[in-house]
Amino acid sequence: MKKIKIALDGPSSSGKSTLARALARELSIIYVDTGALYRAVGLYMVRHGIEPKDAEAVTAALGGVKVELAYADGVQTVLLNGEDVGGLIRTPAISMAASAVSAIPAVRAFLLGLQKDMVERGGVIMDGRDIGTVIMPDADAKLFLVASAEARAKRRWLEMTAKGVDCSYEQILSETVARDEADSSRDIAPLKPAEDAILFDNSALNIEETVAEALRLIREKGAHE
Numbered sequence: 540m541k542k543i544k545i546a547l548d549g550p551s552s553s554g555k556s557t558l559a560r561a562l563a564r565e566l567s568i569i570y571v572d573t574g575a576l577y578r579a580v581g582l583y584m585v586r587h588g589i590e591p592k593d594a595e596a597v598t599a600a601l602g603g604v605k606v607e608l609a610y611a612d613g614v615q616t617v618l619l620n621g622e623d624v625g626g627l628i629r630t631p632a633i634s635m636a637a638s639a640v641s642a643i644p645a646v647r648a649f650l651l652g653l654q655k656d657m658v659e660r661g662g663v664i665m666d667g668r669d670i671g672t673v674i675m676p677d678a679d680a681k682l683f684l685v686a687s688a689e690a691r692a693k694r695r696w697l698e699m700t701a702k703g704v705d706c707s708y709e710q711i712l713s714e715t716v717a718r719d720e721a722d723s724s725r726d727i728a729p730l731k732p733a734e735d736a737i738l739f740d741n742s743a744l745n746i747e748e749t750v751a752e753a754l755r756l757i758r759e760k761g762a763h764e
């Protein structure tokens with residue numbers, strides 16, 4: 540069987556990881572969550588009292604970092620110097636640290652080999668901002684989610700409200716717009732579709748419809764029979 544490679548990208552809160560997980564299940568391939576790698580590096584810096592925005596200090600500290608990925612039943616485990624840190628990297632503080640270290644070229648170079656190794660194995664779907672351009676330029680299908688800021692803010696607001704978090708839709712919308720602007724204009728790995736990516740607007744679709752449409756687009760591309 541052909542070992543397909545699928546690249547998925549899009550702005551924050553576009554539902555990338557949910558879609559990637561569902562597609563991996565449907566296509567019996569592995570979902571490589573590359574954001575977890577940047578989060579593990581961010582966690583290391585925070586733990587060692589290194590300011591994640593300090594490119595020089597972060598670069599110097601990379602010598603002490605070993606990040607590995609392991610898979611069991613399609614579920615990814617991220618190891619930081621041998622420790623499973625999956626339960627520690629989803630906090631707001633580590634999200635900020637991950638975002639900061641991901642803008643440092645030495646960190647991107649440091650995580651490149653590991654990601655390329657995963658691509659070599661094939662049978663993968665990977666998400667992240669440079670997946671379709673740097674990590675997997677030869678992907679069989681590249682999808683770029685483009686839900687409107689309003690649709691994404693509404694999803695995020697519903698998600699937070701369901702969790703009992705008191706928040707306003709207007710505030711989430713303005714944060715979403717600000718993050719889009721920062722993500723698209725940054726110099727290092729800006730949020731930008733690969734030239735051969737299929738733009739996929741899922742603003743009006745729920746998750747089941749999004750998965751069905753993504754599978755149709757992948758099949759149309761001839762990436763999977």
Ligand code: DC
Binds near residue numbers: 578637641
């Ligand atoms: O997808 P996520 O929120 O777990 O990603 C964590 C951070 O890493 C986020 O700021 C985006 C960044 N990132 C990146 O720059 N390149 C990737 N391939 C994946 C994530």
